Amino acid sequence: MSWDELIRPDLAPLVPYAPGLRASQVRERSGKDVVLKLSSNEHPCGPVPIAMAAMREVLPRMNRYSDGGCTALRRKLSERFSVPAESVVVGNGSNEILRLLAQVVLRPGDEVVFAWPSFVVYPMVTAIFGATGVKVPLAEGDVLDLDAMLAAITPKTRLVFLCNPNNPTGTIYTKADFERFLAAVPSHVLTVIDEAYFEFVTDSEYPDGLDYFDGERPIVIARTFSKIYSLAGLRVGYAICPPKLAEALHKVREPFNVNTVAQVAAYYSLDDEAEVRRRRKENQEQKTYLYSCFDRLGIQYARSETNFVYFHTSQPVEVFQALLEEGVIVRDFGNAPALRLGIGTPEDTQMTIAAFDVIAARLGKI
Numbered sequence: 001m002s003w004d005e006l007i008r009p010d011l012a013p014l015v016p017y018a019p020g021l022r023a024s025q026v027r028e029r030s031g032k033d034v035v036l037k038l039s040s041n042e043h044p045c046g047p048v049p050i051a052m053a054a055m056r057e058v059l060p061r062m063n064r065y066s067d068g069g070c071t072a073l074r075r076k077l078s079e080r081f082s083v084p085a086e087s088v089v090v091g092n093g094s095n096e097i098l099r100l101l102a103q104v105v106l107r108p109g110d111e112v113v114f115a116w117p118s119f120v121v122y123p124m125v126t127a128i129f130g131a132t133g134v135k136v137p138l139a140e141g142d143v144l145d146l147d148a149m150l151a152a153i154t155p156k157t158r159l160v161f162l163c164n165p166n167n168p169t170g171t172i173y174t175k176a177d178f179e180r181f182l183a184a185v186p187s188h189v190l191t192v193i194d195e196a197y198f199e200f201v202t203d204s205e206y207p208d209g210l211d212y213f214d215g216e217r218p219i220v221i222a223r224t225f226s227k228i229y230s231l232a233g234l235r236v237g238y239a240i241c242p243p244k245l246a247e248a249l250h251k252v253r254e255p256f257n258v259n260t261v262a263q264v265a266a267y268y269s270l271d272d273e274a275e276v277r278r279r280r281k282e283n284q285e286q287k288t289y290l291y292s293c294f295d296r297l298g299i300q301y302a303r304s305e306t307n308f309v310y311f312h313t314s315q316p317v318e319v320f321q322a323l324l325e326e327g328v329i330v331r332d333f334g335n336a337p338a339l340r341l342g343i344g345t346p347e348d349t350q351m352t353i354a355a356f357d358v359i360a361a362r363l364g365k366i
């Protein structure tokens with residue numbers, strides 16, 4: 001038996017998802033006591049207290065399987081968003097939702113349209129199910145070019161991923177852009193609106209995907225508890241989708257795909273809306289401090305509706321390395337001339353700004 005015969009040859013070009021460096025790795029290498037991991041768009045605070053208490057309470061019952069139907073959480077999400085519970089599917093992170101969607105609709109040879117750069121998981125799930133990714137470059141200002149994405153749709157297109165706000169650029173497309181897109185997108189295409197950073201958005205021009213959801217139209221809204229709700233390590237996200245599609249997702253998901261701790265943590269996190277508002281406001285304030293630092297240093301950046309900021313640099317490798325030496329981990333994109341910096345606590349912002357000042361003095365122009 002040869003491994004090359006056994007394993008699907010079309011998987012050969014894929015590379016495993018590469019997570020950012022961990023703080024402990026950088027602490028060891030840099031000798032810095034304080035290291036800021038601002039590379040994975042996580043929230044700097046832990047889960048909200050009511051969720052922590054609920055998690056502690058269920059731990060002694062981990063001998064039991066989780067509720068495979070996520071009944072309580074689905075009901076709560078359905079009430080929160082005024083959609084039927086049959087339209088809600090919960091996943092092991094919204095990552096699982098993206099993969100399940102690809103799994104139920106893609107056949108080999110299909111095309112999947114997404115912007116680029118955008119979330120790295122879109123090309124991965126496309127390739128895993130034998131489809132072809134069609135990457136549409138961002139428009140001026142690092143925003144999704146919905147007209148160009150429409151133009152990229154062919155009879156072979158089965159899926160379009162719209163990331164709003166977009167990771168890694170943090171930018172949004174507007175209601176007007178989206179309504180033009182919706183009016184023109186052909187009915188054979190499933191549009192997946194990935195709103196992983198929805199709760200951070202403050203721009204009134206942002207189109208909430210749910211406002212366009214009617215249970216029939218082929219659109220899906222994917223969201224997550226990994227970001228503003230601080231549950232990244234537990235893995236819980238959800239889709240709001242037409243019931244027919246939800247039925248298909250339930251057929252292919254694992255029987256107990258969302259663990260009990262994640263389900264209760266997500267359920268109770270939804271009760272602390274005041275904390276969500278506080279986090280959104282604090283995140284916004286930290287971004288304004290960073291913007292003024294970037295303006296002062298002449299760094300070009302995209303205004304972000306998320307908990308990260310994408311900035312351009314002609315020397316990404318040097319800037320990435322210099323920030324590491326100052327104890328700040330950001331996300332790089334190989335040799336692409338840009339880096340992504342996560343928003344942390346107010347103390348993290350102060351340390352980050354100090355690090356930028358040091359490296360600007362050392363490297364000259366960033």
Ligand SMILES: Cc1ncc(COP(=O)(O)O)c(C=O)c1O
Pocket residue numbers: 040041092093094095096119163166167194196223224225226232235236237
């Ligand atoms: C745009 C986008 N979608 C989906 C996800 C996946 O989130 P999770 O699987 O943690 O819910 C992420 C995570 O970084 C993201 O940036």
